[in-house]
Amino acid sequence: MSITTATTRRTVLRGMAATGLVAAAGTTAANAGTGPVRARPRADLPNVVFLSIDDLGWDELGSYGNTFNETPNIDRLAAEGLQFDNAYAAAPLCSPTRAALVTGLYPVRTGITDFLRQEPAASNKYLSPGIPTVPGVLGPRGYVSGLVGKWHLTETYSGAYDQRPGNPFAHGFDEVLVSEQQYIADGDYFHPYFFMPELPAREPGEHLTDRLTTEAVEFITRHRDDPFFLHLSNYAVHTTLHGKPELVAKYAAKPGADQAPNRPQLAAMLECVDDQVGRIAATLEELGLAENTLFLVTSDNGGPYRDANRPLRGGKGELYEGGIRVPLVAHWPGTVAAGRRTAQLTSTIDVLPTALALAGGRPGAEFDGVSLAPVLTDTGEVDRGPMFLVYPHFIGATHPHAAVRHGQFKLVQYLRDGRSELYHLVQDPGETTDLSRPHPAKARQLRALLEAHIAEVDLFPPTPSETAYPTLELDERFDADLSHWTMLPVPTGGPVGTVGVADGQLSVSAEELTHVVLRSEVAPGSDEVALVLDTGAFAEAGTQDTVFVGVAKDADNYLLFRYHNGHKRVGFDLRSKGRLVTAGQEPHGNLDGTVDLTGPGARYAFVLRGHVATAYADQGSGWEFLFTADTGGVLDLGDPTVRAHYRYATSVRLDDGTITLDGVTARRRG
Incomplete structure (x- = not known):
């Protein structure tokens, strides 16, 4: 697949290459799932407006039962259209859900499974332009594609906007408006916006949600004669909550304003989004486009406030229902019948296949999502089979875990030890009763489905073994001298202590703070290797009893997994040009106190695949997954x-x- 970039003839807000309406890009991406594209009359090509609300919990809307927040416009769309009771975000956080939206794929297939950090994050992740997205799929059918608002699918925030890796123009979006120039962090809702410093206000005291609304209305008006796909991607209601003062005062004066889960700031911000929905709907009506436009309103993940998500369990960052169940309203007068509710299981991954089907395409196996056209038109149901969710990261109190929903049942599995929980979501939507023991056959069935999916998407590299890594590259038992090892004090010139070998062990002794790296003569023979450290005895005194395993160039450049025995703490040190790189590191504090490498047979493994290293530990009963370290932005060990x-x-x-230390062994695949 090749991507070409071209400047369109239309340029508005000249010079605002990152934030106003800017130059477009075209793609030569293959037309997914359609075969030869045949021209269809304009009237046969429905528009799609996909309006996402950031961090909106599943029951914050009036149509879903909320009695404190006021959302009359969204409620009207629900009354005149279709409301989904089993709608899911593709992930419990924003970036992976956004990747799923524009690709129709599970986030794990896009390489984006966590929220993207700001530069200089060591990982330097972005949504690859090699993956077909909305413009490449719908563009060949005559669609104009627009993004108004948040993108959050790159970790690069310097240089020309349209040259940054993974920017929306690289994916072929024709127009990009009011999209972040700098990292969003916790948001900024009144002009001037710190993450869009070059964007001029269009009115005094401008509120960001109102600005997005104006830009979206103008996009729709400009393209009233073109089929279009518009993603209106709100920054609200993500923290830090900052509503219009008069609306905050209104909600603060309401009965129950000081009682959880009511939040006047959130309610004020949500009312602005609801006004936005009303203006978009009115614009479609005024332009005669309402009956030819599918208007979808939803959220990118579950709400961050656990009390507001009840009776659902958990919230943002978790694969329990509170973190992934979202509101979804579909409005399309004349096509979507009014006043309907559906229990149809649906996900963010279904949006692009649905749009393609409505445009006359035939979405197939190139998508993980399915077309919801039969549900929208009330002509049938969709048998989607199992739906998978994977979050292999740490955030807050969350540990890496995955889930599968199939029919009325859902299984949640933790990726470190395989512990799983089974829930009947119709009888127990709050996931309070684990049914794994009373229903072992169902638990085994769903566990097999989930583990097959994890294997199919190749989530983790194989654990160290001769079978997986047959070629031996290093086998050091410390039964000879250290002539093949170089001792590198950190920092350079610092103490190295007393280093020696005896009785098949490497020993390092010190009476002052000492950090010494022992570098072998052996380079990794490929980008798929497993290096295993057999631990020995730890110091009984002192506070810095830490061992490491990984790769090193010198004392100023290395990637080493560490284990601190005193705190039973694991993590990694990435040093580049003498500087420890910590920006963007995923926190591993949830593992503190849970790893003990002092027992018989204890081992610690550094497993490299490309620019991602994975930590495994064997505490004497087999390998356990601990964490991953993506360092491609600073140290790309996938580059030979x-x-x-x-x-x-x-x-x-x-x-x-x-x-x-008892030994070090390295093996590679192939």
Whole structure:
């Protein structure tokens, strides 16, 4: 697949290449699932307006039962259209859900499974233009594609906007308006906006949601004679909550304003979004487009406030229902019958296949999502089979986990130890009663489906074994001298303590703070290797009894997984040009106190695949997944020219006593 970029003839707000209406890009992406594209009359090509609300919980709307927030316009759309009771975000956080929206794929297939960090995040992730997205799928059918608002699918926030990796123009969006120039962080809702410093206000005291509304109305008006797909991507109601003062005062004066889960600031911001929905609907009516436009309103993930999500369990960042169940309203006069509610299971991944089907295409296996056209038109149901969700990260109190929903049942599985929970969501939507024991056959069935999916999407590299990594590259038992190892004090010139070998062990002793890296002579033979450290004894004194395993170039450049025995704490150190790179690191504090590498047979593994390294630990009963470290933005070990400068390494840091290591083994695949 190739991507070409071209400037359109239409340029509005000249010079605002990142925030106003800007130059467009075209794609030569293959037309997914359609075969040859045949021209259809304009009247046969419905428009799609997909309006997303950031961090909106499943029951914050009046039509879903909320009695504090006021959302009359969205409620009217629900009354005149279709409301989904089993709608899911594709992920419990924003970036992966956004990737799923524009691709129709599970987030794991896009490489984006967590929210994207700001530059200089070590990972440097972005949505690859090599993956077909909305413009590449609908563009060949004559559609204009627009993005108004939040993108959040790149970690690069410097340089020309349309040259940043993964920017929406690289994916072929024709128009991009009021999209972030700088990292969004916790939001900014009144002009001037810190993440769009070059964007001029269009009216005094401008509120961001109102600005998005104006831009969306103008986009629709400009393209009233073209079929279009518009993603109106709100920044609200993401924290930090900052509503219009008069609306905040209105809600603060309402009965129950000071009682959870009511939040006057959120209600004020949501009312602005609801006004936006009303203006969009009115514009479609005034232009005679309402009966030819599918208007969808939803959220990118569950709400962050657990009390507001009840009776659902959990919230944003979790694969329990509170983190992924979202509102979804579909409005399309003359096509979607009024006053309907459906229990049809649906997900963000269904939006693009649905749009393609409505445009005359035949979405197939190239998508994970399915077309909801039969549900919208009330001509049938969709048998989608199992629906999968994967969140292999730490955030807040969350540990890496995955889930599958199939029919009325849902299984949640933790990725470290395989522990799983089974719930009947019709009888127990709050996921309060684990049915794994009373229904073992159902638990086994769903566990098999989920584990097959995890294997199929190749979520993690294989655990260390001779079968998975048959080629031996390093086998150090410390039964000879250390002539094949180089001792590198950190920092350079610092103490190295007393290092030696005896009785098949490496020993490092020190009476002051000492950090020494031992670099072997062996470079990783490919970008798929497993390096295993057999731990020995730890220092009984001091506070810095830490061992490391990974790769090193020198004392100023290395990637090492660490284990601190005193705190039973794991993590990684990425040092580049003498500087420890910590920006964008995923927090691993949830693992503190849960890993003990002092017992018989304890091992710690650094498993490399491309620019991602995965940590596994064996506490004596088999390998367990711990965490991943994506360092591609700083150290891309998938690049053979980079990898050639690095060698397998181990390391010790202590300030008193002696640490011993029993051995280091490296193997590669193929």
